[in-house]
Amino acid sequence: xxxxxxxxxxxxxxxxxxxxxxxxxxxxxxxxxxxxxxxxxxxxxxxxxxxxxxxxxxxxxxxxxxxxxxxxxxxxxxxxxxxxxxxxxxxxxxxxxxxxxxxxxxxxxxxxxxxxxxxxxxxxxxxxxxxxxxxxxxxxxxxxxxxxxxxxxxxxxxxxxxxxxxxxxxxxxxxxxxxxxxxxxxxxxxxxxxxxxxxxxxxxxxxxxxxxxxxxxxxxxxxxxxxxxxxxxxxx
Amino acid sequence: xxxxxxxxxxxxxxxxxxxxxxxxxxxxxxxxxxxxxxxxxxxxxxxxxxxxxxxxxxxxxxxxxxxxxxxxxxxxxxxxxxxxxxxxxxxxxxxxxxxxxxxxxxxxxxxxxxxxxxxxxxxxxxxxxxxxxxxxxxxxxxxxxxxxxxxxxxxxxxxxxxxxxxxxxxxxxxxxxxxxxxxxxxxxxxxxxxxxxxxxxxxxxxxxxxxxxxxxxxxxxxxxxxxxxxxxxxxx
DNA sequence: TCGTTCATGTAACGCGTTACATGATTGC
DNA sequence: GCAATCATGTAACGCGTTACATGAACGA
Numbered sequence: 001x002x003x004x005x006x007x008x009x010x011x012x013x014x015x016x017x018x019x020x021x022x023x024x025x026x027x028x029x030x031x032x033x034x035x036x037x038x039x040x041x042x043x044x045x046x047x048x049x050x051x052x053x054x055x056x057x058x059x060x061x062x063x064x065x066x067x068x069x070x071x072x073x074x075x076x077x078x079x080x081x082x083x084x085x086x087x088x089x090x091x092x093x094x095x096x097x098x099x100x101x102x103x104x105x106x107x108x109x110x111x112x113x114x115x116x117x118x119x120x121x122x123x124x125x126x127x128x129x130x131x132x133x134x135x136x137x138x139x140x141x142x143x144x145x146x147x148x149x150x151x152x153x154x155x156x157x158x159x160x161x162x163x164x165x166x167x168x169x170x171x172x173x174x175x176x177x178x179x180x181x182x183x184x185x186x187x188x189x190x191x192x193x194x195x196x197x198x199x200x201x202x203x204x205x206x207x208x209x210x211x212x213x214x215x216x217x218x219x220x221x222x223x224x225x226x227x228x229x230x231x232x233x234x235x236x
Numbered sequence: 237x238x239x240x241x242x243x244x245x246x247x248x249x250x251x252x253x254x255x256x257x258x259x260x261x262x263x264x265x266x267x268x269x270x271x272x273x274x275x276x277x278x279x280x281x282x283x284x285x286x287x288x289x290x291x292x293x294x295x296x297x298x299x300x301x302x303x304x305x306x307x308x309x310x311x312x313x314x315x316x317x318x319x320x321x322x323x324x325x326x327x328x329x330x331x332x333x334x335x336x337x338x339x340x341x342x343x344x345x346x347x348x349x350x351x352x353x354x355x356x357x358x359x360x361x362x363x364x365x366x367x368x369x370x371x372x373x374x375x376x377x378x379x380x381x382x383x384x385x386x387x388x389x390x391x392x393x394x395x396x397x398x399x400x401x402x403x404x405x406x407x408x409x410x411x412x413x414x415x416x417x418x419x420x421x422x423x424x425x426x427x428x429x430x431x432x433x434x435x436x437x438x439x440x441x442x443x444x445x446x447x448x449x450x451x452x453x454x455x456x457x458x459x460x461x462x463x464x465x466x467x468x469x470x471x472x
Numbered sequence: 473t474c475g476t477t478c479a480t481g482t483a484a485c486g487c488g489t490t491a492c493a494t495g496a497t498t499g500c
Numbered sequence: 501g502c503a504a505t506c507a508t509g510t511a512a513c514g515c516g517t518t519a520c521a522t523g524a525a526c527g528a
Contacts, residue, residue: 280487
């Protein structure tokens with residue numbers, strides 16, 4: 001039951017939940033569903049598929065239609081392999097979907113999680129969106145602080161880079177705000193009164209720090225391989 | 237002369253060009269100068285410093301002030317190590333600065349390159365900015381194409397993700413346009429006439445495909461470890 | 473028949489991380 | 501005297517890539 005943890009496993013299970021596929025097509029779907037975020041090579045995909053099979057989440061099926069398959073097996077040739085999600089695999093995916101640990105809203109995971117929001121329950125969606133938002137706000141705070149401390153020592157280009165970076169983050173926060181609001185609004189009763197935008201009452205907005213807890217894989221489990229966040233220590 | 241290639245080497249040389257530092261401080265500067273983009277751990281930094289020393293780009297100096305250093309050496313204790321750029325190191329950095337190969341404007345490199353624009357010649361800056369822009373435009377084109385082909389098969393969330401991703405890219409393109417324009421304008425003679433924005437004549441805009449060439453390390457040399465770009469194959 | 477796309481894999485390697493180990497300096 | 505921070509390093513590992521090897525199916 002090797003872990004082979006993370007993002008690829010999640011995405012593969014998610015895509016196969018919709019319909020069985022063989023590796024080649026899986027990769028294509030991976031790269032369009034996840035859009036701008038992440039692309040995977042066969043060098044990652046096929047080994048991953050293997051361990052998923054070994055774990056019992058998937059089964060390999062012969063390429064569609066009997067004739068082809070039979071011919072292939074007889075001749076010892078390599079046939080197309082279609083991967084199908086097993087019941088355990090479905091369960092596993094459901095379990096992963098319900099995780100709302102901190103890493104669900106880290107840079108690398110958030111995109112994939114979002115891509116499968118269609119299969120995600122409303123309250124999990126909310127937790128993930130809000131988690132991401134407070135993560136970004138935390139980031140913004142650090143950036144602002146560090147910028148205030150060092151601005152005069154930085155040249156124009158560095159400053160501009162910083163500025164643009166902050167604006168990007170701010171923009172994502174606004175995006176999240178819209179999503180959260182429309183999520184709250186219901187996503188079924190459309191055509192609301194639509195009178196005033198921005199009701200002054202936006203009280204229950206944040207559940208900021210103690211959100212990590214009732215969570216199956218609570219460990220900090222920092223993402224392996226990327227941007228661990230400029231975090232703490234800044235130039236003195 | 238091991239490679240230990242890339243981004244960290246570049247950033248370290250660049251920071252040390254400004255002033256000597258020891259590892260600990262270097263890391264802090266790394267994480268603020270490069271801002272939102274990338275953070276490095278000591279596990280990467282110290283080994284990197286070692287190979288840079290081995291290559292002769294840096295020398296290790298005893299921590300500042302004689303007394304401390306002497307005491308340290310006598311007692312066999314470990315003293316602070318200050319790293320200083322050698323002449324060869326300076327040359328090396330200059331050489332790296334002048335590289336305008338395709339990877340200079342890939343996601344992982346561009347930020348760092350930009351952060352050191354203060355030390356970069358105007359025409360290199362231009363090439364990097366324009367390279368990045370056409371890279372992003374190429375990306376946009378692919379996204380639009382793939383989106384047109386698959387839009388009805390995607391659920392709302394996937395679509396929204398795609399949309400937001402495209403907007404992010406478009407935004408960066410606009411940013412680059414401004415930078416390029418102000419770069420062209422001179423960056424010294426400010427307060428220009430400022431009459432019409434968008435002159436119909438924007439002729440020499442792109443040098444799109446054959447730009448890779450007169451470049452010291454011309455190999456495709458795709459970034460190791462990240463987003464190779466959704467690229468080519470999209471869902472059929 | 474030949475080139476392109478489909479299709480499946482393996483091996484070596486790159487880049488960076490976390491976890492660990494160790495010790496000096498500073499301030500209360 | 502003790503904690504926090506400064507400071508330097510190593511080893512194991514994670515995740516993903518590129519390069520390579522192999523072969524089938526399809527169309528002009």
